[in-house]
Amino acid sequence: MHEQDGVQSPDSLSPNVAKIIKANRKKTISVDDLVSGILSGNITALSRAITLIESTNPSHTKKANEIITKCLPYSNTSIRIGITGVPGVGKSTFIEAFGIHLTSLQKKVAVLAVDPSSSLSQGSILGDKTRMEDLVKNENAFIRPSPSGNSLGGVARKTRETIILCEAAGFDTIVIETVGVGQSETAVHSMVDFFLLLKLAGAGDELQGIKRGIIEMADAIVINKADGENLKAAKLAKVEFNRALHLYPAKYSEWSPKVSLCSALKREGIAEVWNMIEDYIKTTSENKYFDTNRNNQNKFWLLQTIEDRLKSDFYNASKIKMELPQQIKLVEVGKTTPFAAAEYLLSL
Amino acid sequence: MHEQDGVQSPDSLSPNVAKIIKANRKKTISVDDLVSGILSGNITALSRAITLIESTNPSHTKKANEIITKCLPYSNTSIRIGITGVPGVGKSTFIEAFGIHLTSLQKKVAVLAVDPSSSLSQGSILGDKTRMEDLVKNENAFIRPSPSGNSLGGVARKTRETIILCEAAGFDTIVIETVGVGQSETAVHSMVDFFLLLKLAGAGDELQGIKRGIIEMADAIVINKADGENLKAAKLAKVEFNRALHLYPAKYSEWSPKVSLCSALKREGIAEVWNMIEDYIKTTSENKYFDTNRNNQNKFWLLQTIEDRLKSDFYNASKIKMELPQQIKLVEVGKTTPFAAAEYLLSL
Structure with missing residues (x-):
């Protein structure tokens, strides 16, 4: 590695x-x-x-x-898997166990990350190589920390482009980790084939997950640390998550999201996760969703890139930088409307 | 009227x-x-x-x-109240009862609507004047159906501008109705001082409300049709909604959203809703949130208008209309990346 x-x-x-x-x-x-x-x-x-x-x-x-x-021309060849979960859920341990399982199946695994906050927090995910000690040593694995950058768009773009190179280099399974905060999950969801939400039993953050649409995006919820005294609570959580998932309408992929248990530390339940992903690939290849989804993702990133640039070009123009605060002030004191101010700024 | x-x-x-x-x-x-x-x-x-x-x-x-x-110069003088709720919850009946109560307090009430779908559905809200028979006849009330338009942005802008004219015409209370579907609630939330969610007991759409962020936006949840055999279920729903609301972090307004019961048909519990809104105005005037919020809303609409126009100008340019489908095709067949395609289109 x-x-x-x-x-x-x-x-x-x-x-x-x-x-x-x-x-x-x-x-x-x-x-x-x-x-x-x-x-x-x-x-x-x-x-x-x-x-x-x-x-x-x-x-x-x-x-x-x-x-x-x-x-x-040599890309678009891998299975791309997104993994999210709040800090403390055991993402690194899970990804290590998962990666080692995949390499044991003769797969080549690249692990990337999307974490726009990492430039501030000095790399909160994947930055510390020692957290994946065994995977790091594996010659069929490649781990790359999140690129630094202030904007999620920039970080996401770099990761998307890195995927292309990893695929060209022969990596057939790309795991993209993200932290369970902010908008980075939506970005990762828009660049992967399968989106896995890692949870703990009884964490009590279900509402948060529903609110932020994370549960809706998940193709699988994997409850980690399902071992020892935790096992009973984990089994209960599985029933509850299954119930919650049934409240959502069917997905375009025609895939019903699954809930499973694992202990990343004991490396139990890991093979089951991969089997589930293989099932997903089979289902979505047969119904053509797999390719449709990738095309939609490409279109999304094309339009997103355009729109980000239109905005940044506009707001970074020196005229706008000078006049925008003044227009905001005029709107505040009731001398103009937001719409008239917008027209004025657009006419500069 | x-x-x-x-x-x-x-x-x-x-x-x-x-x-x-x-x-x-x-x-x-x-x-x-x-x-x-x-x-x-x-x-x-x-x-x-x-x-x-x-x-x-x-x-x-x-x-x-x-x-x-x-x-x-004569605007910015009213209290603006947003009202949302799914079809069948009794919005028209509630607004009529509420409007009649307000006019009995010598207030002048304008009722507007934001419903971008109404141009298709021939005016699903406020279009049918007969639904507010009593309010329509009241000379201190003014009811205007949702302007037609394909884009939410356009409809929202027209409504925002209409608010200014209604305020200049002396209306001191503006009620803005929206349907409980799509993004129109977010738009209305961004143009009102107080956002009221109308619910029914046992409708079972709580998850939907949490998911779409509607409950998070609400300053009050009013459970309608709390009469007769429904009363018991409505009281139970009140307890449940109160519990759900407690799961959310405190609002910047320092206002704790309230749950109340009413029967719009029997015109019961309507005065209580207005008293609650008066409390809200008192709280948020004292802590200055009321004005801060209006300034933030103005800024939001200013930036939103700019960004909508940047996008529509770009996508409507004849060069882009011609080349975009081609670039999407090239991305699809793997001849270019979404990012390279975006650069190319931006350079035209």
């Missing part, structure tokens, strides 16, 4: 890799070298390219875009 | 009104005549001006904007 560039030895001594190392030393790796590295499954090349995606340097962005375009 | 222009006799024979009638005959009423009519409380002038607001004819819009600007 490799997480960052420049610290590991190369995976093989193929001419490609040799070239990369050489270029690396000179700090000038060409786009084509990185792409052929990625396509041959080289982790150093993949990490390097992701670093370009995450960079704010325009020349890096240009390079990153070229790499993405060249990797695109 | 007058609802549309041109069918009623004038309220008085003041020189202003005579002028309006004369102009009306010639079909050319000046902005100044309409404004002075509105400010003298003339309903025909008010109705005429609202018709200009609702028109899609650009010359009407120009006139409407001038009228709004001239009325603005």
Whole structure:
């Protein structure tokens, strides 16, 4: 398992890799070298390219875009799984157990994260590699912390583009972790095939989950820490969540969300989660929802990107920066209406 | 009570009104005549001006904007109350009973509606005047159906502008009705001081209300049809809603939402609702939330109007109309990413 560039030895001594190392030393790796590295499954090349995606340097962005375009024909090949849950629910432990199970099935697993707050909190998720000690050592796993950034849109975009490169590098299962707060769950839900909500028995945050639409988004609710003295409460919670799920209308996917129990720590109930996901893939492949959903997600991100840019271009224009506070003031004192003020600002 | 222009006799024979009638005959009423009519409380002038607001004819819009600007200094004077509830809950009966109670307190009541679907459904709310038979006849009440329009933004804007004119015409209590479906509740919540949710006992749609954030927005939940055999169930529902409300964090308004019972048909419990609203006004005037909230609402509508226009200008541009479907297709077949497609479209 490799997480960052420049610290590991190369995976093989193929001419490609040799070239990369050489270029690396000179700090000038060409786009084509990185792409052929990625396509041959080289982790150093993949990490390097992701670093370009995450960079704010325009020349890096240009390079990153070229790499993405060249990797695109080799992407769209994995199963993308979103995992959310409040802090303390055991996400890292679960993802480690889940990842190890997947690699035991000869799968290649990439674990990414979406956490726009991590630039402030110094990486609240996936930042601490030691939390996934066993998975980190596994050569069929790749763990990458959440890119930093102030806007969810920016972080989500970087993660979406990273998915493309991971798929091109041969990862067939992408796990995307997010924290159970804010709007990041909606963003992750819009980039995955299967959305898994991790819960604890008796946490009492059901209302919160219903209110914020998280339960509605979930394809599975997995109750973690279902072991020892917790087991009875967990079984009860399973009945309750099943009842809650029945209150929702049927999903377009025609998939009825399932509730299951697990103990990530004891690595129990993990295989069942994967079997459930396989069932989901079967159901949604047969009824064509799987592809429809990916197309809708692409359309969503296309429009979302446009709309974010329209707004940021408008509000960052110097005229608007100067005049907006004044117009807000005029509306406040009743000298103009919000609509007239908007017209005025739009006419600048 | 007058609802549309041109069918009623004038309220008085003041020189202003005579002028309006004369102009009306010639079909050319000046902005100044309409404004002075509105400010003298003339309903025909008010109705005429609202018709200009609702028109899609650009010359009407120009006139409407001038009228709004001239009325603005006389607005911001009423209490604005939003009322929502699913079809069948008895909204019309409640608003009639409530409006009659208010007029008995010497108040002048305007009843407006936000229902973007009404252009399709031929006016599902307030369209049928006969549903408020008694209020319609009351000379201190003014009922105006929801303006037609395809976009919620457009309908909401027209209603916001109509509020200004109603306030300038001396209406001190504005009731804004909306249907309990779609996003129209959020829009109405963003234009009123007090938001009232009308419910029935045992309707079993609590989850729906929590999910869609309606209960969270409510300043009061009023359980209607609390009479006869329903009374016991209504009392039970009151306890349950009180419990549900306690699960929410305290509001910025420092107002704890209340639950009360009423029978709109028997006109029982109506005075209590108004007393509750008076309490709310007292609380939020003292802690300054009342004005803060109106300022925030103005800011919200200002930004919302800008963002709606940025989007509609972009998507309606002929280049984008031509190229967008093509880019969506290219994303679908994996020839480009949503982000690259967005960049391309933004560069046109």
